[in-house]
Amino acid sequence: MNFITLALKNLVRRRGRTGLTLLGVAIAITLLFSLLSFNVGYEKQLSGELESTGIHMLAVPKGCPYEAASLIIHGGVIPKYLSNSDVAEAKKIEGVEIASPMLLHQFYKDEKPHIVYGINIEDMKRLKPYWTVEGRFFSHTEDTVMVIGRNLAEKENLKVGDVVPFGPDKIPFTVVGILERTGTQDDEFHFLPLEVAQRTFGKPDQITTIAIRVDDISRMSEIANQLETIPDVQVVTMTQIMGTIMNLVGSAQTLLISVIIIAIIISAVGIMNTLLMSVNERTREFGMMKALGASGLDIGKLVVIETLLITTSGGILGLLVSIASTSLIEGFVKGIIPYSPAGRLMSPEPRLIGLCLLFSICIGFVCALYPAIKSSRLTPMEAIRGDLE
């Protein structure tokens, strides 16, 4: 027999209490691991999504705040515009590989928002080389044609070749292509030739943003400064956009973190309370052990091992529950954060598993400390006989 066997046998003796304490730890670790996985997964997903745009920075109208730039990248519309001359100026700057004008427009159909991108298709093919299409892409000389995202096609039950009334004048447009699923926001959008979009929505020569790709990323800052010399142009880099979105998400995260901290505190207080109760109930047992040769350290060690067995098992259970219910937790989190990128938001990485296990062990140590010291200081015969003679 060793201390671990002895500790296990004692925990089994108090099954109900052990189970409930373990459950408390498991809930706290489930929440902690889910939040950490979400944090890592969200940032990774968002970063991946921004990278998938193939764009290094956006030239937007001056006065357009970062939040608005963030909206643009995800299909939002702002009431300020650049012009074709701004695009021409941007293209002249050395180091600008692509300067692709875009018009964004939003309209509602059956009370659901639809996003329209007016684009230069040749630029987009270079910015998003991973785009493949069922049917075909349109050319910039074509009229009343569109390519749509896969999710949109499924939602609207549209097929290649379908003709749909489109725009404020309900002009019949032909769906010439449907994008193969990209796993990004592009799956939700309508794409039209830029000039067609400008005409359809009554915004001739108006451009919402210029998507810029540079030929050397290390020169981004220098090129951004040059772009900002164009009157009415402000540059927002993808890093800034990501920071803005992360800030938006930050408030929701603060709420989640608060809930988790409270859960962990409740769990820790619960464990300590259970341990103290257990120590008080077992004064005679510990007194007997001391009389039989156990040192204070032996008794403390037994209490710590019992606690660690509970918290580590609780930690493992919490991790399993969290990993098993990833989809459920993702659905919940997506409902409360302001913006969520497409794809999996949770990233249960091994280092996070290790971190949470370590955390559950640390909780065990912290909670066991006081009860272990208390139990190790028992005076054996007083404990055994109940009072002093």
Added chain:
Amino acid sequence: MIDELIVAKNLTKIYHRGSEDIYALKNASFAITEGEFAAIVGPSGSGKTTLLNLLGCLDTPTRGSLRLNGREISGLKEHALVRLRRENIGFVFQQFLLLPTLTVRENIALPLLFSKKNGGNGKVDEVIRLIGLDARAEHLPNQLSGGEMQRVAIGRALITNPRIILADEPTGNLDSVTARAIFDLFQDLNGQGLTLLVVTHNVELAKMAHKIICLADGEIVQPKS
């Protein structure tokens, strides 16, 4: 020369309760020789537990001297007391204090866990045979009678080969027939040279002792050899 295993001189233990000093033991002096059977008797509150604490190296005296196997325990640090206890003392309690989830065998082997000695199954089996519980070795305490539980407790006290057994009211929870069997077991052990100190209210058990230490209000009032 008589081998004195325990020598107490003017042994005093004072507990402090607020500003009040409580004399749990006052100037107790006595000696126990190797192989002796001594009974400690006295009413509740007379200082029996305090004396047992001191003799068992669970506490140190406030004043006076207590030598165990030639070693003075006054002023010893906790770790030295633990070592003395492990090497010399076996405890038997009135309430048996067996761990309910451990079998007879595991309960008996428990002190080996603390003494870091590997007694091995041979030693445990030997003790189980000695206490006459061969057929009950794998049973749990709730499957045993009171007498059997006390035998397990005695076996547990014997497993580390102590020089002294301190028994605190060992027959207090047993009927007279079972108590008699436990007396016999104690006598057998004493016959094998083991030193026994038994706190008891049982007159019959006290009569079997070579020496009676009678306590009243913390003082030895009627030492009898």
